[in-house]
Amino acid sequence: MFFGKEIPISVDIGSAYIKIARISENRTGSELTLFDYIEMPLGTIVDGIIEDKGSATQALTDLVQKNKLKSPNAILSVSGHSSVIIKKITIPKMKEEDLANSIKFEAEQYIPFDINDVNIDFQITGDTYQGSDQMDVVLIAVKKSIVKDYLDVVESAGLTPVIVDLPHFAVSNIFEHSYGLFENETIALINIGANSTNMNILKNGVPLFTRDTPIGSIVHSEALMQEFDLTAQDAERLKRGLTIANVQPENAEYTIISASEEIFADVQRSIDFFRSSVSEEDISKIFLSGGVAMTKGFASVMAERLLIPVEIINPFNNLKISDKVDETMTRQYASLATVAIGLSLRRPGDR
Numbered sequence: 001m002f003f004g005k006e007i008p009i010s011v012d013i014g015s016a017y018i019k020i021a022r023i024s025e026n027r028t029g030s031e032l033t034l035f036d037y038i039e040m041p042l043g044t045i046v047d048g049i050i051e052d053k054g055s056a057t058q059a060l061t062d063l064v065q066k067n068k069l070k071s072p073n074a075i076l077s078v079s080g081h082s083s084v085i086i087k088k089i090t091i092p093k094m095k096e097e098d099l100a101n102s103i104k105f106e107a108e109q110y111i112p113f114d115i116n117d118v119n120i121d122f123q124i125t126g127d128t129y130q131g132s133d134q135m136d137v138v139l140i141a142v143k144k145s146i147v148k149d150y151l152d153v154v155e156s157a158g159l160t161p162v163i164v165d166l167p168h169f170a171v172s173n174i175f176e177h178s179y180g181l182f183e184n185e186t187i188a189l190i191n192i193g194a195n196s197t198n199m200n201i202l203k204n205g206v207p208l209f210t211r212d213t214p215i216g217s218i219v220h221s222e223a224l225m226q227e228f229d230l231t232a233q234d235a236e237r238l239k240r241g242l243t244i245a246n247v248q249p250e251n252a253e254y255t256i257i258s259a260s261e262e263i264f265a266d267v268q269r270s271i272d273f274f275r276s277s278v279s280e281e282d283i284s285k286i287f288l289s290g291g292v293a294m295t296k297g298f299a300s301v302m303a304e305r306l307l308i309p310v311e312i313i314n315p316f317n318n319l320k321i322s323d324k325v326d327e328t329m330t331r332q333y334a335s336l337a338t339v340a341i342g343l344s345l346r347r348p349g350d351r
């Protein structure tokens, strides 16, 4: 248990927004005691890589100062489809501490990078089948250079990083907290942000398949800019439902939903790949998070295209919102906040 100032805050550094959150536990359960966000200047993060550390640090510093946070510990997530590998592997059964010693050797054959250039973590998910002498392990490898960039930004903003996580696991943590395990059903958690889509297909809480693709609301921005001859800033305003001179809101909505076909096709490809390479089981439901989930009509059209029910994750099923937090804003931005809220469930020392 962490009390008072020791409770870490979470920092979700995205290419469109930085989000921060904090969850405290008390006798009556968990409570969100912080949520806020700030825009990330365009071009600061490209392809999951922080191209402009100064501007990312400035944005995070502004957010930290606005919330009067004094050098707290931070849980952060790193992203980047070309720098993060999550893979399910099958290896002979062994104890967790033995695997911790040999994981580098085990991982070498699965990682397309020099093993010395990556941070490796793993999670034993269970026996391959009942009575098997093999076990399934989720292997996670993240390029050290990417982690370092995120750590540099967080430290330069005056925070002390204590945990580095991935958006997939942050989403599955808050999903489980909100909905339980969804036993015996194969479900897909899909987090769609500005430039990336993180997919995690799970059964009984165990990840069967994860994938990152470099697609997101950027396709909406590009379509709006082209269709109505707009700047990126005006496209961003339209996506948030604000009005822009000479653009009818219904025309903008039509353009956004049409451009979404590219995202649906990407998700379909990932699901097809899962079904051909991992399991033929049908996915019974998609749970959506990320800023794109806030796009009017997106979830319902997605369900029609993929022929799978789509529900937007509500992170507040089992989480109170403290009166220190702006509840209306937080509920409105719940999809944007999901990763940050999931990260803030983590505690140092957890596995």
Ligand SMILES: Nc1ncnc2c1ncn2[C@@H]1O[C@H](COP(=O)(O)OP(=O)(O)OP(=O)(O)O)[C@@H](O)[C@H]1O
Pocket (backbone or CB within 6 Å): 013, 014, 015, 016, 017, 018, 045, 079, 192, 193, 194, 195, 196, 197, 216, 217, 218, 236, 239, 240, 241, 289, 290, 291, 292, 294, 295, 335, 336
């Ligand atoms: N109503 C809305 N309010 C805010 N953002 C919205 C809204 N509707 C759509 N969006 C889009 O959602 C995206 C932001 O979502 P999110 O914060 O999940 O992305 P991110 O984490 O910054 O991006 P990534 O993880 O891909 O780098 C932006 O592209 C934004 O335009």
Ligand SMILES: [Mg+2]
Pocket (backbone or CB within 6 Å): 013, 014, 015, 167, 193, 194, 339
């Ligand atoms: Mg994101």
